[in-house]
Amino acid sequence: xxxxRFLLLLWLAVLLPTGFVFAQQPRFKVLAFYSETTEGDHVxxxxxxxxxxxxHAAREHFTFDATTRWEDLNDQRxxxxxxxxxxxxxxxxxEQRAAFERYMQHGGAWLGFHAAAYNDKDTNWPWFVxxxxxxxxxTNSWPxxxxxxxxxxxxHSVTAGLPPEFESPANEWYxxxxxxxxxxxxxxxxxxxxxxxxxxxxxxxxxxxxxxxWTNTKYKMLYMNMGHxxxxxxxxxxNQLIDNAVNWLGTGAAQNPVPTTxxxxxxxxxxxxxxxxxxxIVLNGQTGKxxxxxxxxxxxxxxxxxxxxxxxxxVGKEPGSIAVNPDTNRIYVANGGSDTVxxxxxxxxxxxxxxxxxxxxxxxxxxxxxxKIYVSRTFSDLTEVIDGKTNAVQALKAxxxxxxxxxxxxxxxxxxxYENPQATIIEGSNDQISRIEAGDHPWAIAFNAVNNKAxxxxxxxxxxxxxxxxxxxxxxVNTGEIPCAVALDSVSGKVFVTNYASKSVTVxxxxxxxxxxxxxxxxxxxxxxxxxxxxxxxxxxxxxxTITILDGxxxxxxxxxxxxxxxxxxxxxxQTHKALVLGLDGDITAIDGETLAVSPLSIPDSKE
Ligand code: ZN
Numbered sequence: 001x002x003x004x005r006f007l008l009l010l011w012l013a014v015l016l017p018t019g020f021v022f023a024q025q026p027r028f029k030v031l032a033f034y035s036e037t038t039e040g041d042h043v044x045x046x047x048x049x050x051x052x053x054x055x056h057a058a059r060e061h062f063t064f065d066a067t068t069r070w071e072d073l074n075d076q077r078x079x080x081x082x083x084x085x086x087x088x089x090x091x092x093x094x095e096q097r098a099a100f101e102r103y104m105q106h107g108g109a110w111l112g113f114h115a116a117a118y119n120d121k122d123t124n125w126p127w128f129v130x131x132x133x134x135x136x137x138x139t140n141s142w143p144x145x146x147x148x149x150x151x152x153x154x155x156h157s158v159t160a161g162l163p164p165e166f167e168s169p170a171n172e173w174y175x176x177x178x179x180x181x182x183x184x185x186x187x188x189x190x191x192x193x194x195x196x197x198x199x200x201x202x203x204x205x206x207x208x209x210x211x212x213x214w215t216n217t218k219y220k221m222l223y224m225n226m227g228h229x230x231x232x233x234x235x236x237x238x239n240q241l242i243d244n245a246v247n248w249l250g251t252g253a254a255q256n257p258v259p260t261t262x263x264x265x266x267x268x269x270x271x272x273x274x275x276x277x278x279x280x281i282v283l284n285g286q287t288g289k290x291x292x293x294x295x296x297x298x299x300x301x302x303x304x305x306x307x308x309x310x311x312x313x314x315v316g317k318e319p320g321s322i323a324v325n326p327d328t329n330r331i332y333v334a335n336g337g338s339d340t341v342x343x344x345x346x347x348x349x350x351x352x353x354x355x356x357x358x359x360x361x362x363x364x365x366x367x368x369x370x371x372k373i374y375v376s377r378t379f380s381d382l383t384e385v386i387d388g389k390t391n392a393v394q395a396l397k398a399x400x401x402x403x404x405x406x407x408x409x410x411x412x413x414x415x416x417x418y419e420n421p422q423a424t425i426i427e428g429s430n431d432q433i434s435r436i437e438a439g440d441h442p443w444a445i446a447f448n449a450v451n452n453k454a455x456x457x458x459x460x461x462x463x464x465x466x467x468x469x470x471x472x473x474x475x476x477v478n479t480g481e482i483p484c485a486v487a488l489d490s491v492s493g494k495v496f497v498t499n500y501a502s503k504s505v506t507v508x509x510x511x512x513x514x515x516x517x518x519x520x521x522x523x524x525x526x527x528x529x530x531x532x533x534x535x536x537x538x539x540x541x542x543x544x545x546t547i548t549i550l551d552g553x554x555x556x557x558x559x560x561x562x563x564x565x566x567x568x569x570x571x572x573x574x575q576t577h578k579a580l581v582l583g584l585d586g587d588i589t590a591i592d593g594e595t596l597a598v599s600p601l602s603i604p605d606s607k608e
Pocket of ligand 1: 114172227
C-alpha cells in the first residue's frame, strides 16, 4: 500500500462513525459459466474455480454467481453483471454468441480460462477469434505438467506483486497459431518460459513463442491458459494473478484500455510439437536386434545387439511406438500420421503389410499367446485388434479410454489411460474385458510375471498401485510427485519408479512392496529401463539431455552422462549389456553398461 493511500484510509477511519462497513454494497457482480459434461479434468477445474472465486468474492466484497445454464448468456441476465467468466467452455449456440458479442461491445468484461478459448476449424465463430487477438488453437502438451512462466510486464495491475518468474502447477499447455503476440492490439502478461522445452511425455512441445496470459486491448478481456485438472489453485503466486485479473476486470480498471505502445515483434518463434512413446525403441529378445522409430523421417532404424546400425526401414508417417512378437519375428509400428500399423518381417527387415486401423494409432501391444496385436488410438475409446496370422483387424469397444500404455503379459493385455482410474484387461483368447482399480491419472505399467503383480504409476496421485493380477487386490505405495515411468528388475524383483516432479527414483522392494529409498537423479526424469542381469538402472531426462545410471543393488547413482539432445525412450539388451537411448530427432546413443562408455550413432537416411 502506498503511503498516500494509507493516509487516506486512516483519515476515513477517523472521520467515519464506528461500525460503518465499507462493503455494504458489492463492488461489482461476476457471473461464471461452466459445463459439467465436458472433459473430466476441465470439470474438476471448474469446480475448484467456483470455490476459489466464491472465497475471493467474500474477501474482496463482490458478488459471485456461477451457472451451468449457458442459455443464461442473454441480454436480460448479463445486464446485471460487470464481469462474465467462462471456466471450461464457450457457447455453441448462435443466440448465446450474439448476446455475448453485444455484452462485450457495450462495455462488459470477460475472463476466460483454458478450454474457454479453444477454437478450431469447426468452431465457426470468426468474431471470437478476432476477440482473442487472432489466436487459433494449434496443439497442446500432454499430459498436464507444471511449467515455468515469465511475467512479461510487472508494472501492470494484473501482474502487481508477482515475481518475474514462477512455477505454474500442472496444466495442459495450449499452443496458438498464429501467436496472439503478433497482434498489435494484444498485450501479453505471462509467457511460457522457453527453458521448459522440450516438455511432455506423449505430446512434446519443443519450441515456440507461447503466450499464456494476455488481453486484447480492444476489449475488457483477459485470457489465461491455466485450467486443466485439480492442481491449478495450488500456487499462491498464480492465485494472486487470478485475483488481480478478476479485480482489474470487475472494477472497470480495464475500461478503455490503451493499446500498448511497446515495439511489437513482426514474427514470433514458430511453435513446434511432436508425439512420442516410451516404446519408441524396443528389443527383439529372440534376435537381439533393436528397432527404433525415426518419427521425423518416417522410418524405423534397425540396430544389432551391440547397437550398431544395420538398416533404416521406411514406414508410414509419424511412427510412434513399436512392439515385437519374437515368436513370429514380426515388428509392429504404429504410424500415427498414416492411420496404419506397419508390419515388418524381422528376417528381412522390410515392411510386408500396412494394416489400416483408423485415426491416430498410438500404443501397440503383442499378445504372444493369442498372436494378436492390440492398438489404441489417441482420442478414441476403441482398441483395434490385429490377427497376427492374417493381419485382419477388428475394432473392440474396450473402453480403456485414450490409452497411453498397453502391455501384454501371459494371456492378457493391460491398457491404461490418463483419464481412466481403472486399468482395462483384455483376455487374448476371447477378447473378454475386465477392469481393475488403478488410481489417479495412470501413466505407466510394469509386471512381475513371477509373483503376478502389476505396478501402475499414478501420475496424478503420487503413488504406484500394486495389483495382484490373480485376486485383483490393490494397494497404493507412495512415490514422489508425478510418477511417470516404472520398470522391474526381473532378477531381484525390485521395482524402480521415475518421479518427474521430484527429480527422484523410488525403489520398491518387490516382496513386501515397501519403499526402500528414493534416489535423487537429474531434473525431470521421464523414462526408465533396467538391465536385470547386471542390475543397471537407466533413467532418461529428456529435458536436460542426460541419462542417470543407478546401481540397482546399492540403490546409488553410478553416474550421469550427457547423451542425445532429448532422450525419451530406452531399450536394453541384457546379453550384451548395451542400453540404447532414443532422442526426439531419431538420434540414438549406445551406453555400455559395464564401462559406461557412450557412443553416439550416425544414422544414414532411409532408402526405398
Ligand atoms: Zn485441457
